[in-house]
Amino acid sequence: MYLYNSATHRKDLFTAHTPGRVEMYTCGPTVYHFAHIGNLRSYIMEDALEKYLRYEGFEVNRVMNITDVGHLSSDADTGEDKMLMGARREHKTVMEIAQFYTGAFFDDCRKLNIRTPDTVQPATGLIPEFIEMVQGLLDKGYAYIAGGNVYFDTSRLQRYHVFFDHDEEDLQVGVREGVEEDLSKRNKNDFVLWFTRSKFEDQALKWDSPWGVGYPGWHIECSAISLKYNGEYLDLHCGGIDNAFPHHTNEIAQSESYLGHPWCPWWFHVHHLNTGDGKMSKSKGEFLTVSLLEQRGYDPLAYRFFCLQSHYRKALVFTWENLDNAQGAYRKLIARVAALRPGDGPVDEAAVAAQREKFKGAVGNDLNTSLGITAVYDALKLAVNDATKLAVLDDFDRVLSLDLTKKAAAKRAEDAKAIAATDASGFTVTGEGDPEIDALVRARAEAKKAGNFAEADRIRDELRKNGVELTDVPGGVIWKRV
Numbered sequence: 001m002y003l004y005n006s007a008t009h010r011k012d013l014f015t016a017h018t019p020g021r022v023e024m025y026t027c028g029p030t031v032y033h034f035a036h037i038g039n040l041r042s043y044i045m046e047d048a049l050e051k052y053l054r055y056e057g058f059e060v061n062r063v064m065n066i067t068d069v070g071h072l073s074s075d076a077d078t079g080e081d082k083m084l085m086g087a088r089r090e091h092k093t094v095m096e097i098a099q100f101y102t103g104a105f106f107d108d109c110r111k112l113n114i115r116t117p118d119t120v121q122p123a124t125g126l127i128p129e130f131i132e133m134v135q136g137l138l139d140k141g142y143a144y145i146a147g148g149n150v151y152f153d154t155s156r157l158q159r160y161h162v163f164f165d166h167d168e169e170d171l172q173v174g175v176r177e178g179v180e181e182d183l184s185k186r187n188k189n190d191f192v193l194w195f196t197r198s199k200f201e202d203q204a205l206k207w208d209s210p211w212g213v214g215y216p217g218w219h220i221e222c223s224a225i226s227l228k229y230n231g232e233y234l235d236l237h238c239g240g241i242d243n244a245f246p247h248h249t250n251e252i253a254q255s256e257s258y259l260g261h262p263w264c265p266w267w268f269h270v271h272h273l274n275t276g277d278g279k280m281s282k283s284k285g286e287f288l289t290v291s292l293l294e295q296r297g298y299d300p301l302a303y304r305f306f307c308l309q310s311h312y313r314k315a316l317v318f319t320w321e322n323l324d325n326a327q328g329a330y331r332k333l334i335a336r337v338a339a340l341r342p343g344d345g346p347v348d349e350a351a352v353a354a355q356r357e358k359f360k361g362a363v364g365n366d367l368n369t370s371l372g373i374t375a376v377y378d379a380l381k382l383a384v385n386d387a388t389k390l391a392v393l394d395d396f397d398r399v400l401s402l403d404l405t406k407k408a409a410a411k412r413a414e415d416a417k418a419i420a421a422t423d424a425s426g427f428t429v430t431g432e433g434d435p436e437i438d439a440l441v442r443a444r445a446e447a448k449k450a451g452n453f454a455e456a457d458r459i460r461d462e463l464r465k466n467g468v469e470l471t472d473v474p475g476g477v478i479w480k481r482v
């Protein structure tokens with residue numbers, strides 16, 4: 001596939017160090033709170049990338065860390081430990097917080113059809129490896145001890161800012177913003193590899209080390225975890241664009257200095273999900289989670305559909321209206337797939353293969369998932385039988401993971417159950433043949449007709465509480481249990 005590389009600022013043909021096998025690393029979540037849907041946009045697009053590489057025939061070894069220690073509230077080395085913040089907020093221990101939010105993260109991933117990486121490694125499980133790497137950097141003269149902490153010495157590098165062509169001075173602003181200067185650092189961009197001195201004496205998790213009791217810096221965990229599970233040559237590193245600096249920049253500095261050779265040639269960065277008033281964050285505005293979307297009646301896969309409709313290198317604007325549009329389009333698509341008749345003849349394998357090539361041409365050009373979705377609509381218009389169309393959709397869904405044929409089959413089964421009853425006035429209630437619910441639906445229609453909208457809403461809410469959703473259609477109502 002052709003893939004844009006943030007390290008070279010170019011789109012090139014993707015190749016792996018070992019032909020046919022991709023060593024892939026993704027920065028995982030810091031598990032101190034629920035993931036917001038902006039974070040999850042990155043994981044959805046990384047999932048599509050992984051699945052597309054598999055679709056092209058690569059074997060993929062995907063590794064992800066779980067940050068359960070060491071990530072301070074600022075991406076620089078200052079502020080409070082995020083995990084400790086979470087524990088204080090909820091009056092729990094740090095490990096309880098980590099377990100709870102790790103579980104919540106993977107629940108969200110499951111709902112969004114995001115595959116769990118081959119290896120998921122919590123940072124607290126690999127402390128000896130971090131210590132070994134920090135010691136190696138000290139031995140090679142890339143690190144120094146000052147004020148009780150171990151720092152990486154960025155002045156030893158030929159080139160530190162690998163992702164941006166900006167002046168270094170511009171980037172210093174980001175480092176300084178709202179942050180007390182750490183007087184132990186020799187250079188402004190130096191960063192902590194191992195803390196023994198924290199402003200916060202009650203840092204909950206500490207380990208013994210050659211430099212005293214302390215805890216690792218955030219950046220070292222990704223370098224060491226990738227080295228352990230991906231080996232010395234990583235092919236593809238993924239993350240949100242805001243991780244490019246300082247986090248990924250620091251990972252490269254550490255890994256290449258430690259290994260003594262180039263480390264990872266391909267960098268894949270997903271851009272932000274913005275709300276109307278800027279970048280989405282946990283601290284600002286409404287805290288948008290998958291659970292909140294569900295509470296408001298959205299299918300998590302409609303959010304996946306929404307993300308896949310736009311390119312990962314463009315900021316995506318989230319509004320409820322945009323999500324409504326995506327959900328509407330997704331439901332219509334499922335309805336169209338449901339209208340196909342499975343097994344109406346033999347699958348035309350040549351047609352499936354031709355569509356596969358077309359899909360590769362679209363998605364294989366810098367993960368253009370939006371064109372991948374266009375290919376789905378095109379496939380529905382093909383002059384082939386329905387069984388072939390369904391086979392094509394199943395093939396595309398190996399990458400898109402929108403459950404197209406699965407949801408369509410469920411819809412077919414549900415539609416088959418539906419029983420329609422028309423009364424004397426011509427009002428049709430279509431449901432599952434429950435007279436009690438039918439009666440309430442009719443009572444609501446009469447209330448509406450009489451202009452008593454409060455009563456109509458009350459009945460709808462009551463039904464919803466009992467798991468019954470109503471859809472108003474011309475001449476009647478369709479209800480179903482959800």
Ligand SMILES: [Zn+2]
Nearest residue numbers: 027028222247
């Ligand atoms: Zn990372």
